[in-house]
Amino acid sequence: MKLNWFARKGIIYWPVSVIGWVILVLAGAYAVYTFIDIDSRSHSGSDTLISFVFNLLLIGLVYTIIGYFTERRVD
Amino acid sequence: MKDKDEFLKQMENLQVPDINPHDHPQLVKMAIMNAGRSAALGVWLIMVPCYFLFCVFMYYYFHANISWFEAMFRLVVSLDNNKYIDFLAPIILIVLPIIAIIINALAITHVGYQRLGPDHGKVSEFIITVKIKPLNILLILISLVIIGLFIGFAMTESISIKN
Numbered sequence: 001m002k003l004n005w006f007a008r009k010g011i012i013y014w015p016v017s018v019i020g021w022v023i024l025v026l027a028g029a030y031a032v033y034t035f036i037d038i039d040s041r042s043h044s045g046s047d048t049l050i051s052f053v054f055n056l057l058l059i060g061l062v063y064t065i066i067g068y069f070t071e072r073r074v075d
Numbered sequence: 076m077k078d079k080d081e082f083l084k085q086m087e088n089l090q091v092p093d094i095n096p097h098d099h100p101q102l103v104k105m106a107i108m109n110a111g112r113s114a115a116l117g118v119w120l121i122m123v124p125c126y127f128l129f130c131v132f133m134y135y136y137f138h139a140n141i142s143w144f145e146a147m148f149r150l151v152v153s154l155d156n157n158k159y160i161d162f163l164a165p166i167i168l169i170v171l172p173i174i175a176i177i178i179n180a181l182a183i184t185h186v187g188y189q190r191l192g193p194d195h196g197k198v199s200e201f202i203i204t205v206k207i208k209p210l211n212i213l214l215i216l217i218s219l220v221i222i223g224l225f226i227g228f229a230m231t232e233s234i235s236i237k238n
Contacts, residue, residue, distance in 0.1 A: 011115040050130060057123045058163070061171075064119040068112065 003070035013067025020070075027063045031056055104185035110208050113182035117214040120175040123167050124221045147228050168225050172218035179211040179218075 005020035006013040015021045034055045035048075042048040135146035151164065187202040 008112065008115055011118045013115075053126060054123070057119075057126055058167075061119045061123060064116060068116050071112070 002073075004072040005070040006067040007072050008067070011064075013064060013071065016072055020067075023063065023066060027059050031059050034059075104187070104204050104206075106182050106185055106206065108178055108182040110182040110206070110211055113178040114208075114210045114214060117175040117179045117211070117218075120171045121214060121218055121221060124172055124225075125217070127168060128221065128224065144228065144231055148232065151228075169222060172221045175218045176215050176222075179214050183208050183211045 003019075005015060005017050005023070007016045008014075015024050035052050038051045038055070039048045042051065131147045134149065135141060138146065141149075183206045185204040185206070187204070189200045189202060191198045191200060
C-alpha cells in the first residue's frame with residue numbers, strides 16, 4: 001500500500017497531504033506541551049532548554065521515521 | 076534485381092559496432108536501500124546522541140575540576156530523572172547509531188557472488204563493492220565513534236563500580 005503523505009527535501013520531510021499536515025500539527029502541539037510541562041518542573045532556563053531540546057529531537061526523529069515510511073516516491 | 080544489388084551492397088558496407096569483450100561482464104550494482112533516504116534518516120538518528128555528547132562536552136568544559144567520565148556520568152543520571160527519556164537512554168545512545176550504521180551501510184554496499192570462468196576450476200568469488208557516498212560514509216563513521224564512546228563509558232563505569 002502506498003502512502004503519499006510526505007515529500008523529502010534534504011533531511012526534512014514536508015507534508016503533501018491532509019494526513020501529513022495533521023501529523024505535523026500534532027507533533028508541533030506535543031512539542032509545545034512538553035515545553036510547558038518541562039518548564040513548570042525545571043529550576044532554571046538552561047535546565048528547561050536542555051531537557052526540551054532532547055524531547056524536540058526525539059519528536060523530530062519520530063516524525064522523520066513516519067515520513068520515511070510514508071514518503072511519496074516516483075517509481 | 077537492381078534494388079537487390081543495392082540492398083546487398085548497403086548490407087556489406089554496414090558499420091559493425093566495435094565490442095570490447097573485457098567490458099561485457101560489467102553489471103549494474105544496485106544497493107539495497109536508497110542512499111539519499113538513508114542519509115536523511117541517519118542524520119536524525121545520530122542527532123540525539125550527538126546532542127547528548129555536546130551536553131557532556133559543555134558540562135566538562137564549564138566545570139574545571141571534573142573529568143570527562145564524571146561529566147558523562149552526571150548527565151546520564153540527569154537523563155534518568157527526566158520522565159520522558161529515562162527508559163529511552165540506552166536505546167537513544169546505542170541502538171539509534173547502530174540502526175544508522177545498518178541503513179547507511181546497506182545504501183552504499185553491493186554484495187555479489189560470482190563463479191569464475193573455466194580457467195579457474197571451481198573457484199568462486201564473493202564480491203563486496205562499496206560506493207563512495209561521502210555523506211553516508213561520514214554518518215557511519217560518526218555512529219561508530221558514538222558507539223565506541225558509549226561502550227567505553229559503560230566499561231569504565233562497570234570497572235569503577237567493581238573496584
